[in-house]
Amino acid sequence: MKRIAALLAALTVAAGSLTGTAAAADDLARFHGxxxxxxxxxxxxxxxxxxxxxxxxxxxxxxxxxxxxxxxxxxxxxxxxxxxxxxxxxxxxxxxxxxxxxxxxxxxxxxxxxxxxxxxxxxxxxxxxxxxxxxxCGWPVGHMLWSSGVDREGFDRAVRTQADLARRCADKEGDxxxxxxxxxxxxxxxxxxxxxxxxxxxxxxxxxxxxxxxxxxxxxxxxxxxxxxxxxxxxxxxMAETIRTQGPENEAALDDWAAWTSERHAEYRLGRTRKQVRARVERLIEQAAKTPIRIGGYLLDEHFLPILLFTQLTDARRDAALAARVRQLADAAEGKQVVPSPELEAELSFMLKGKPEEWSVQAAVICGDAAVPRDPEVYWRAMRRSKASQPVFGGYANGITACAFWPKPVEPRTVxxxxxxxxxxxxxxxxxxxxxxxxxxxxxxxxxxxxxxxxxxxxxxxxxxxxxxxxxxxxxxxxxxxxxxxxxxxxxx
CATH class of the missing domain: 3.40.50.1820 (Alpha/Beta hydrolase fold, catalytic domain)
Structure with a gap:
């Protein structure tokens, strides 16, 4: 009798499922046609x-x-x-x-x-x-995917900003x-x-x-x-774990680029060894954390400077462009008046001002697809753990985003x-x-x-x-x- 009851229940569920599928198809007929x-x-x-x-x-x-x-x-x-x-x-x-x-x-x-x-x-x-x-969402900055900083003060600032970005989306777009x-x-x-x-x-x-x-x-x-x-x-x-894996990959790519650049010290003047070039980059980020670097009409801090490196490391053919970019940033950090190249100007504008509608939907999709930890301390601890092995990109790869303050996804992650x-x-x-x-x-x-x-x-x-x-x-x-x-x-x- 138990087996018969179980079978009947299964058939009832199956019938309901088929009926639901048919109903769904009927509901979509006007869109399909x-x-x-x-x-x-x-x-x-x-x-x-x-x-x-x-x-x-x-x-x-x-x-x-x-x-x-x-x-x-x-x-x-x-x-x-x-x-x-x-x-x-x-x-x-x-x-x-x-x-x-x-x-x-x-x-x-x-x-x-x-x-x-x-x-x-x-x-x-x-x-x-x-x-x-x-x-x-009417954001005052570009995208939400940037470094959470190099210290607690920078991290707390990132938490406040990301919470504000999520609130703006909720207020403007609602459900x-x-x-x-x-x-x-x-x-x-x-x-x-x-x-x-x-x-x-x-x-x-x-x-x-x-x-x-x-x-x-x-x-x-x-x-x-x-x-x-x-x-x-x-x-x-x-998507969060994908971003986390980007930290080690970009640190390795930065080493590769630094070795390439050190062989061209006469042109870029960033260091004669890989270690010297990397140290120069890390000092720039530390300086930007204390006093944002002014380049053209933009102020570049420790939250966005790593992203300027990140965008170029995707393609080894851009090594020369990245070296020229870092040279411009180094000159600006030394107080020189620097006119950013057209490419750098465009990227600074895109990153710091951006296209709000493009970055808004990026956040909506990432945050709406899969839930992430909501406690800021989870991100702070992960950043601290990554600092030794990921001094440049650990704050980005392990940092907090607006997703920590986003409404819970309406559907589970797709398996x-x-x-x-x-x-x-x-x-x-x-x-x-x-x-x-x-x-x-x-x-x-x-x-x-x-x-x-x-x-x-x-x-x-x-x-x-x-x-x-x-x-x-x-x-x-x-x-x-x-x-x-x-x-x-x-x-x-």
């Missing part, structure tokens, strides 16, 4: 390339699809050979918060004519981003902010698929875009076609465990998504293959760093669906 009206993008580069743009309406909250809606902007570059067209390929260049409308043009440059001929390339500004309906998450963006992708009349989606994602792609394969495995994930995030560590085929590309010295993260995603997606670009410091490969081995693997997979027979190791050209 909407007409997509393509028009000029109103951008010279996109229009000249033949790209067309449109807006798709999606539920703000998929748990209440009959409620409020929001809009998502998309772009399309049609397959070059309609007779051979096999479907659509969406792309996401990273972030979260990055615009993807232009991804069609960017990644197309690394694709073979065969791939370009057979796919409609679809760009997307994820919900909250760019031409999609935006969120804007709407809770629905700008990766899971909902993945659901938006499926609405786009249906509205375009497609059965499945092929996809190229870079950096954060790999997490979005992995979540999509978990939520919609039967809608996933050929998936490429470049510079991958371990979904079990997203990715599936057998959807995918191609994962990872460099061994990636400073943003460590090599171990790519290997972890390879394990989580059991039918995937990992392409390792060995002994290269680079974040993002396809379309950014020419490499014949990687490009062949990616283009072969997109062209005919063939994954490498086993994990593959590539070398720098």
């Amino acid at each position: 909407q007409e997509v009206a393509w028009k000029s993008c109103g951008d010279p580069a996109l229009d000249a390339a033949g790209v067309r743009c449109a807006t798709v309406t999606v539920p703000l909250d998929y748990a209440r699809p009959q409620g409020r809606t929001t809009t998502v902007a998309i772009s399309r570059l049609k397959a070059a050979d309609p007779a051979r067209r096999r479907g659509i390929m969406l792309a996401n260049p990273g972030g979260p918060g990055g615009s993807g409308l232009f991804a069609t043009l960017h990644f197309k440059q690394a694709m073979t004519p065969e791939v370009v001929a057979t796919y409609d390339l679809i760009g997307m500004d994820p919900r909250g981003v760019g031409r999609s309906e935006r969120i804007d 709407r902010i809770a629905h700008f998450t990766t899971r909902n963006t993945a659901r938006d992708m499926d609405v786009i698929r249906a509205a375009l009349g497609e059965e499945r989606i092929s996809y190229f994602g870079m950096s954060y875009g790999t997490y979005l792609g992995a979540v999509f394969t978990q939520l919609f495995p039967h809608r996933s076609d050929r998936i490429v994930l470049d510079s991958a995030i371990d979904p079990d560590r997203y 990715v465990r599936n057998d959807v085929p995918a191609l994962i590309v990872q460099t061994t010295h990636d400073t943003r998504t460590a090599y171990a993260e790519g290997k972890a995603l390879r394990r989580a997606m059991s039918a995937s293959r990992l392409v390792t670009l060995k002994d290269v410091r680079m974040h993002g490969v396809f379309g950014l760093l020419p490499n014949a081995c990687v490009q062949k693997a990616v283009n072969t997979y997109f062209a005919d669906g063939t994954l490498p027979a086993a994990d593959l190791t590539c070398r720098a050209d």
Whole structure:
């Protein structure tokens, strides 16, 4: 009798589940069946390339699809050979918060004519981003991802500022902010698929875009076609633990850069040895903590100076640009009148003033995807533990963010465990998504293959760093669906 009762209960639950699935499909029917009206993008580069743009309406909250809606902007570059067209390929260049409308043009440059001929390339500004309906927390500074300082005074200042950033978002956006998450963006992708009349989606994602792609394969495995994930995030560590792993990786990259710079002391005058160059950088941060460094019209303190280094260490080809940047900072710290280079000027403005709507959605997604510790002392202790081994980046990698003061996520973190085929590309010295993260995603997606670009410091490969081995693997997979027979190791050209 117990077995019969258990069976009946299981059947009742199953029936309820099926009924709920059918009801959900019915609720989304008006979104799946909407007409997509393509028009000029109103951008010279996109229009000249033949790209067309449109807006798709999606539920703000998929748990209440009959409620409020929001809009998502998309772009399309049609397959070059309609007779051979096999479907659509969406792309996401990273972030979260990055615009993807232009991804069609960017990644197309690394694709073979065969791939370009057979796919409609679809760009997307994820919900909250760019031409999609935006969120804007009205922040007085740029993004929330900066160093929490070098001492207790700086840390306490960071705590107050991050709490204020979270409060501003809550005050301005209210409960709407809770629905700008990766899971909902993945659901938006499926609405786009249906509205375009497609059965499945092929996809190229870079950096954060790999997490979005992995979540999509978990939520919609039967809608996933050929998936490429470049510079991958371990979904079990997203996002706070991913940032934590960036500390050691960037300290190692800084050592590599310091050795390169020391060999060019006559040009940059930052030190004759790796140790001297690194010491110069650390002194600059300590000085900025006491008295912010004035460079051009900006004051640079210990919270943001490490981030100016961090942004350049992603690519070894930027070593010279980073050395020139540090030379400018050193001159400014010595009281010299320094006119920042156009590149440095743009980055200072972007980081310290920023685009509030872009940084707002980045915070909303990161904080809304996964909960983090709420006690500031947890971060303070982690920073102190990291100080000896991570003197430059420990305050960033272990620092507090607005997520510690954010409302609790409305859904749990997505657990990715599936057998959807995918191609994962990872460099061994990636400073943003460590090599171990790519290997972890390879394990989580059991039918995937990992392409390792060995002994290269680079974040993002396809379309950014020419490499014949990687490009062949990616283009072969997109062209005919063939994954490498086993994990593959590539070398720098």
